[in-house]
Amino acid sequence: MQRTRFGDMTCSIARTMDVIGEPWSPLILRDVYVGIARFDQLQDDLGISRKVLAERLKWLVEQDVLERREYSAKPPRHEYALTPKGTELVNLLMVMVRWGDRWTAGEAGPPVLYRHHACGRIAHVELHCSECGEPMGPTDIDVLPGPASTPGDVRSTGIS
Amino acid sequence: MQRTRFGDMTCSIARTMDVIGEPWSPLILRDVYVGIARFDQLQDDLGISRKVLAERLKWLVEQDVLERREYSAKPPRHEYALTPKGTELVNLLMVMVRWGDRWTAGEAGPPVLYRHHACGRIAHVELHCSECGEPMGPTDIDVLPGPASTPGDVRSTGIS
DNA sequence: CCTCCAAGTTCCTTTAGGGAACTGACCCTA
DNA sequence: TAGGGTCAGTTCCCTAAAGGAACTTGGAGG
Numbered sequence A, B: 001m002q003r004t005r006f007g008d009m010t011c012s013i014a015r016t017m018d019v020i021g022e023p024w025s026p027l028i029l030r031d032v033y034v035g036i037a038r039f040d041q042l043q044d045d046l047g048i049s050r051k052v053l054a055e056r057l058k059w060l061v062e063q064d065v066l067e068r069r070e071y072s073a074k075p076p077r078h079e080y081a082l083t084p085k086g087t088e089l090v091n092l093l094m095v096m097v098r099w100g101d102r103w104t105a106g107e108a109g110p111p112v113l114y115r116h117h118a119c120g121r122i123a124h125v126e127l128h129c130s131e132c133g134e135p136m137g138p139t140d141i142d143v144l145p146g147p148a149s150t151p152g153d154v155r156s157t158g159i160s
Numbered sequence C: 001c002c003t004c005c006a007a008g009t010t011c012c013t014t015t016a017g018g019g020a021a022c023t024g025a026c027c028c029t030a
Numbered sequence D: 001t002a003g004g005g006t007c008a009g010t011t012c013c014c015t016a017a018a019g020g021a022a023c024t025t026g027g028a029g030g
Helices: A012-020 A025-034 A039-046 A050-062 A084-104 B012-020 B025-034 B039-046 B050-062 B084-104
Strands: A066-072 A077-082 A112-116 A125-129 A141-145 B066-072 B077-082 B112-116 B125-129 B141-145
Touching: A012 A025, A012 A084, A012 B025, A012 B084, A025 A039, A025 A050, A025 A077, A025 A084, A025 B012, A039 A050, A050 A066, A050 A077, A077 A084, A084 A125, A084 B012, A084 B084, A084 B125, A125 B084, B012 B025, B012 B084, B025 B039, B025 B050, B025 B077, B025 B084, B039 B050, B050 B066, B050 B077, B077 B084, B084 B125
Parallel strands: none
Antiparallel strands: A066 A077, A112 B141, A125 B125, A141 B112, B066 B077
């Protein structure tokens, strides 16, 4: 379906989408994060086509988000694991979970809960400022052109 | 290309993907957030096909993420704006930007910067615990089944 | 030797994205 | 009042990507 390549845009959202924006990719990362790490396990947990699963895994390994490692050499068997780059993507999944819980979970409540090691409590994520530690959301910031801004592209002031 | 519907899965990631997971949707939200709000503006800022843009906008309005409002009645003209539900999605975009800046921006640096109103400094977002306020990432939590968990689906312990 | 298993690969059908042209409602101005 | 311009889509055709099922390969196990 001749999709536009997002990877070349001067926009961190587009470039992130290029890596994990295709259907199934975030769910694959979720599964690997919780320990569903082998091809057939992924295939039947997700119900994804084997063809598409193979394509996605290959891409995610190329992008250094997942690592393919042999866990048995005699019968050559492999499993997938998150790299540091991939582990940081799980932050994104946690924010997706938060939004999905608030706006799509309904009566039934959230499918999963997080217990925070540091305080032991059931919690969700919130966005805070890296500098002062206070909450920081879309309405708490000005967006300014950065070093790599392309004038006029996303207006003088673009998020990206 | 007969895509699997994610909206029915018991998983907040899948349900979030169902709303904004299609190609272009996050970029459309970004543009609306920064004030690129009309059909033709969006079309030429993004270079998206008009057909796909019309489909996406319709979907996002149905999902109550965007609102379509008339800004002129004489020549009937419309623009799009974020609803509260949509504004909270921008949190997700901010986390995408953070990841993209760290892992895909390279030499050139980030295309945009955020200035935090509260402290006035250039900053990025970090994930903190809603309960104790300390940092909280993928390696700082246990994932437990929640009220709406489906046993065995994402194993006993699934993120979702 | 026959069968099983994991991890893919191949093949075919269906459908969604790209791109460009077209439509319709309304303005302007000459 | 005829002609052109703008905005906001819609229609059409073509190609490429997703679904699904069957096939393949390299070994293990009985």
